[in-house]
Amino acid sequence: MAILEVKDMYKSFGKTEVLKGVGFTMERGEVISILGSSGSGKTTLLRCINFLERADKGRVIVDGNVIFDGSDTAKKSPSEIRKAQLNFGMVFQQFNLFPQYNVLENVVLAPKLLAKERPDFKKHKKEILAEIEEDARDVIDKVGLTEKLMNYPCELSGGQQQRVSIARALALNPKILFFDEPTSALDPELTGEILRVIRSLADKKITMVIVTHEIGFARNVSDRIIFMDKGVVAEEGSPEEVIDNPKNERTREFLKLIEQK
Amino acid sequence: MDALQQLFIGFGMNCLLFVLTLVMALPLGLIITFGTMTKIKPLKWVMKTFVWIIRGTPLMLQLFIVLYAPGILWHHPVSNRMGAALVAFVINYAAYFSEIFRGGIESIPKGQYEAGQVLGLTKTQVFFKIVLFQVIKRITPPMGNEVITLVKDTALARVISVAEILQNAYRYASKGIIWPLFASGLYFLAFTGVLSILLSFVEKKLDYYKG
Ligand SMILES: Nc1ncnc2c1ncn2[C@@H]1O[C@H](COP(=O)(O)OP(=O)(O)OP(=O)(O)O)[C@@H](O)[C@H]1O
């Protein structure tokens, strides 16, 4: 069964129609890259899936459960939305680390707050918190930042900050991890370290959706490529199909433009 | 000797006014902030107009109004002058604080809220665990300025005859004795001096990270 089905998503901001019926399906362990020119609606799509925006129409189904249905008139309660959001992890272009917390604190903050809602929290508080911290150290190790455990975000390079934000998202064990241009805010020489981390996650069969302008990386890491244009999926297929032999006129133009840069 | 004692008692009034104003205006200011930032349009405009009026008129005028309006308009003369001064100060400073709070809250990037949200935090958790501390760090310098201004503003209570330090010092000056005026200046200097040290200590403490 598909781990994520996104169906027929529509979203307008005022009069600008940004998404005009976007949909895709992905299987557990799959890595999908979304390409497309600036303004084609890639960010908006991710934000509609993870409830940072409310889509006007469409459905989002995770593991067979409908977590969003635009035709529902009843408004979801904040706690329902929160629960649905936890299916997804999100890595932002601008990292959005919490500056007042060190690396470890950034990673454990959310798991510790969520643990408070567990019925057995009071009884096993110590063990639970110790376990969370242990897990956090593990994910921080995975992104190669064990030495920076006690450092604050302002003391890290952009690449290191982005790795912390990946660790922070991983710590909650999301079913699907979203990346929105994870390397766009970085100096070119720092993109490699992020791409290597994402590569290692792909090897561990973490399900990921990556919005990126790094065509070479997308070809290398993805099982499937989605090319978005003006709010719709213009072309979709394996990297060989979409990147090496694009059928769609817009895809060709886009790839040509990128190549020129 | 008598003069020194008078000054000391007078300054007690200033300190009392200062502390009570601070204690009450801080929470009230936060409430006003939420009022001016609410999505409920009518409430928002009422609060914004309120803040505009309070910040746009002299504190001295507000002192007079709080003291005299109840008596003239509703035949309930105010007998407690200190109480009237406190009410005027709390309202005035709450309005100023609320604008500082609002500026602080609005300066926190949207990404901080969104990061908290996608990590499954509730709105309350996002505010108290992520935003609040950053706001405090950002508003400490402007708040420090306001607090120091408040120390000196307490002398304004004299215009409605609260027996604060300048009122007492002035009584001697009108009799041709000048030194109590200078002495009261020293009281203010000492107080604001201690506050400045305290504030810069707090700022240093909060300076463990940038941003
Ligand atoms: N909150 C918003 N309010 C109004 N318009 C918006 C908003 N968010 C996005 N848009 C508009 O929607 C369109 C698509 O934006 P989006 O950020 O999804 O594009 P994108 O494909 O991610 O582009 P990029 O590659 O530049 O990141 C743009 O025209 C943008 O101006």
Ligand SMILES: [Mg+2]
């Ligand atoms: Mg984008």
